[in-house]
Amino acid sequence: MPGDSHLPKALQGLRIPAVASPLFIISVPALVIAQCKAGVIGSFPALNARESEGExxxxxxxxxxxxxxxxxxxxxxxDSPAAPYAVNQIVHRSNTRLDRDLEICAKHEVPIWITSxxxxxxxxxAAHSCGGIALHDIINNRFAKKAIEKGADGLIAVAAGAGGHAGPQSPLALISEIREWFxxxxxxSGSIATGNSLLAALAMGADLGYIGSPFIATEEANADQGYKDMIVSSGAEDIVYSSLFTGVSGNYLKGxxxxxxxxxxxxPEGDVSTMSFGDKREKPKAWKTIWGSGQGIGAVKDVVPAAExxxxxxxxxxxxxxxxxxxMT
Incomplete structure (x- = not known):
């Protein structure tokens, strides 16, 4: 893309200035590969790759x-190489796999590391040891400053309307405050599901958009067909913001x-102390099919290949x- 020469090499030369966000359970190699071949950075959470004991x-x-x-x-x-890929690491005390997964990612020289x-x-x-860059997701300016102080190379501003765990702040305010010093x-991140919203993100001062929910309703996504269909049939008014399900506030499909x-x-409100990403984590049976989604899904009309x-x-x-x-002219 023109105008991206100020960015690290891993973020340059994309078909559009976009990163496909890591979707819990949903992002698997088939989806990541399709996203990268289509010219955007594909990503997945390391914790999605879960083997049985002894394997x-x-x-x-x-x-x-x-x-x-x-x-x-x-x-x-x-003449049209694939975009690089990213791996998301959950840097939470309950993630007992973190050290092992960092070692594996460094060994395989993962080019982009997303931390949450x-x-x-x-x-x-660990990211820098193998030539990678680290992007940390944040929900406010205070967390943004802490991330950069601790060595992150870039930031993912998770604003109101984003799918899954999301902040409450307007993207206009969040981007503006960060750009005062960074x-x-x-x-x-936050309701970026169209080219219009992607351009708006750049106009606000972002370098790239972080796109998640539209990729749930794709053929390569590891999501229940009912989940995909609900994304297609829903809009912004069908999203609820709640901390009940993980202890941290996020956006979910009302249906x-x-x-x-x-x-x-x-x-009711959730309890942040119950958040867990350990191997033995379990959530109540009633919550097994609580589906995350951002507010931008009104733009999603069909289940299609990720390239579309x-x-x-x-x-x-x-x-x-x-x-x-x-x-303007």
Whole structure:
């Protein structure tokens, strides 16, 4: 993309300025590979690669599968190489796999590391040890400053309207406050489901958009068909913001909450102390099918291949730019 020379090499040359966000359970190698081949950075949470006791680490097998397939693609398509990929690490005290997963990612020279729920120097050091860059997701300016102080290379501003764990602040306010002091890589998460919203993110001061929910309703996504169908049939008014399900506030599909026998308009508060990402974690049976989603899903009309999502957003992005250019001249 023009105008991206100020960014680290791993974030340059994308088809559109976008990173596909790591989706819990949903992001698997097939989706990541499709996203990267389509020209945007694909990603997945390391914890999605969960092997049975006694088996070899599935994360290692996933990284091998992704890198080998992208290498094959690049050799066959030297003029349109795939975008790089990213791995998301949950930096929470309950993630007992973290040290092991950091070692595996460093061994496989993962190019982009996305960290969540805690900024730690040693995690950023692990990314840098193999030539990778670390992007940390935050919900406010205070956390943003802490992340950079601890060695993160860039920030993902998770604003109101983002799927899953999301902050309450307007993207206009959050991006503006961060840009007062930080001129490094800055991504924006929160209802970015169209080319219009992607261009708006850049106009606000972000370098790239962080796109999640539209990729749930794709053929490669590891999501229940009912989940995909509910994304397609829902809009912003069908999202509920609640801390009940993990202890940290996030956005979820009202329909899935209702299907679990709960009233989405009268949910109790959650307890952050119950948050767990350990191997033995369990959530109440009624919560097994509580589905996360951002507010931008009104733009999702069908279940399609991931490449079609990228193509649609690209068309809209360039059309939005052309309209804006006409208005400014």
């Amino acid at each position: 070899a680490p599935l994360l290692e097998a996933w990284l091998k599968e992704i890198t080998e397939e992208l290498d094959r693609h690049n050799q066959a398509n030297p 729920l805690g900024a730690r120097v040693e995690v950023n050091d 001129d490094g890589p800055l991504l924006l 899935s909450v209702e299907n679990a026998g709960m009233d989405p308009d009268n949910l 999502v990228v193509s649609r957003i690209e068309r809209e992005y360039h059309a939005a730019f052309a309209r804006l250019k006409d208005r």
